[in-house]
Amino acid sequence: MSKPQKLSFAILGTGALGGLYGALLARVGQDVHFLVRSDYEQVRSAGLKIESPIADFEIPVQAHDSVHSMPQVDVAIVAWKTTANSALKTALTKILKPEGVVLVLQNGLHVEADSAAVVGAKNVLGGCCFLCSNKVGPGHIHHLDYGAIVFGEYAESRAGKVTPRMERLTEVFRYAEIDMTPSENLTLVRWKKLVWNIPFNGLSVVLGASTDKIMRNPATRKLAEDLMWDVVHAAKACGTEINSSHVEKMLEATAKMLPYDSSMFLDYKAKRPIEVESIFGNPLRAALAMNFPPAKIEMLYHQLRYLDQANRNS
C-alpha cells in the first residue's frame, strides 16, 4: 500500500477511542492534534502509551488543553461522549478548515445533529466503532479487541453512495492499520449498532450486570432479545429495514463474549454522566414520531434517566 496523502486531524476527546485511533494515525505520520483534559500534563510530557493487538507503542503527540491553541484541520474527529456536546460549537467553529470535514464517532442515533448544527450537515460524516478499549491510566490506553469503524455521509443529499472523500479517508485510516469500512447507509449502520447497545448498555446499568450475567439468566436473556426486537421494529417504523437474522447473530456473539462491562456501565459506576439521550432518547423519539411506541425501550429510557440523575447527585 503506497503512503496516502498527509492530512491534519483534531481529536476531540483523547479517551479509549480517540486516543487509540489518533495515536495509530500519528504513528504513520499523519498530523494529529489531541484535545486532552484530565491527563493533559502527562500526555504533553510523555505522549500516549498504547497496548493493542495492532501494536504496542509509545508516541509523543501534539497535545492541547484547549481548542484555542489548536490549528485549523482537515478532519475533526468527535470522540468524546455526547454528554460533552455543549462544547462542540466553540470547538468546531475554531478548529475546522473551511473545506474541512467532521467525523462523528459517537454512540447513538442522530448524534451527528449537534455537529451539523455548527458546520452544516454536508460537512459531516458519522461512524460507528466496534471497539473494545479502555483507558487504564493517564495517557495509557489498553485496546483489547475489535476496532472496526463503519462510516458514511450524514447529509441526506449525500447518502446512498460512497463519496470520494470517504474513499480518501478510508485509505488514510487503513494505512494506519485501522479497519475502516465505508457504508452507503449510515442510518442502517447506526440502528444495527443500537440493536446491541440498547439492551446491553441499558440493562447493564439498570441491573448492575455484566453481559455474561445478562445472557446466562433466562429472564434477562429474554428481555435483551425483546429489546432487540423493539429496536428492529422502531427502525422499521423509521424506514430502516434490519434483517431479522441480525438479532440472532448479536445474541450468539454476545453469548460467546468474555464477561464484559459496557462502557456505559463503567461510566455509571464511576458516577460519570451516561449517554441516555443519544442512545435511548433519540431512537425512542424517532419511533414515537412515526407513531410507533417501543414500550420496552421507553421503559428503559425512563429508568436510565432516573438512575443517571440519582447517580450524579449521590
Place this chain on the structure above:
Amino acid sequence: MSKPQKLSFAILGTGALGGLYGALLARVGQDVHFLVRSDYEQVRSAGLKIESPIADFEIPVQAHDSVHSMPQVDVAIVAWKTTANSALKTALTKILKPEGVVLVLQNGLHVEADSAAVVGAKNVLGGCCFLCSNKVGPGHIHHLDYGAIVFGEYAESRAGKVTPRMERLTEVFRYAEIDMTPSENLTLVRWKKLVWNIPFNGLSVVLGASTDKIMRNPATRKLAEDLMWDVVHAAKACGTEINSSHVEKMLEATAKMLPYDSSMFLDYKAKRPIEVESIFGNPLRAALAMNFPPAKIEMLYHQLRYLDQANRNS
C-alpha cells in the same frame, strides 16, 4: 356493638401483618394461635408488643414454633409471604377444622390458589390489606397507618355475593377494631391493589428508590403511570373492569404520601426473597393467556427475577 362469637384462629406468619391482626383479635378475647419463627422464644415468654393508632399494648399470646403443636382452628390466616408457600400443605392439612376456612391475606393475584389446592377453593377467602406496619424488633410491631382489609370469597361459585361466613368474620374483626370490609368481587379488589403494587413495589427495587423519589422525577412518575395503565389494560383483558379514575386517585395519593419504602424494597434490601411471581408473574401470565402482552409489566417481571436471584446469591 355486642360481643361476637368466639372463634379459634391460626396465624401463619407472625410478622408486621399477622402479628398485628392476631394481637388485635386476641386482645378482645378471640382464641388465637400464632406460628412464630425467628422470634419464637421472645414471643413465647413475653408475648407481643404492639404500637398502633388503634392502641398501644402488650399481650401474652399462644405461640407455636411448629404447626404440630397447634390445635385445629375455625380460621387459618395465611399471613406469611408467598415465597414461603411450600410450607402451606403441611400447615393447612394439620390445623384446619373440617368445616374451617382459610383467609389468605397475601399480596398478588391468584395467591389463594396454593391454599385452595390443599383445602379446596370453596373453603378459601382472600383479602387485600391496606396497611403500613413494620416489625421493629422480636415480637415488637409498629403499626404506622391505615390497616383496612377488603376480602371476599375465592371460589367462582361463591363470588358475586357477601356470604354469611363473610358477615360473621366481618363482625369478629370489627369488634377487634380492625377495619374490615366484605367485597362481592375479590378479583377486582386484587387487581386494583396491583395498580399500586406493580409500579411502586417493582420500581422501588429496580431503581433503589422510595415512593417520593419515583413520584418527584418526571421520568419515573411517567413510568409509574404507564405501568398502572398496563395493569388496568391487563385486568380488562382478563374480564375485570377498573374505573380509569382509580389511576389518577392512586397517583395523587402516592404523591401525598410520606417517603415510603415498599415492603418489597425492605425485603430486597435485607436480601430476603421478594414476591416476584405472585405480584408480577401471575398477573402477567393471566394477561398473556388472554393474548394481551403488557410490555412494561413483562419487562419489570424479567428485571425483578434477575435482581431477586442475584440478590440472594450475593
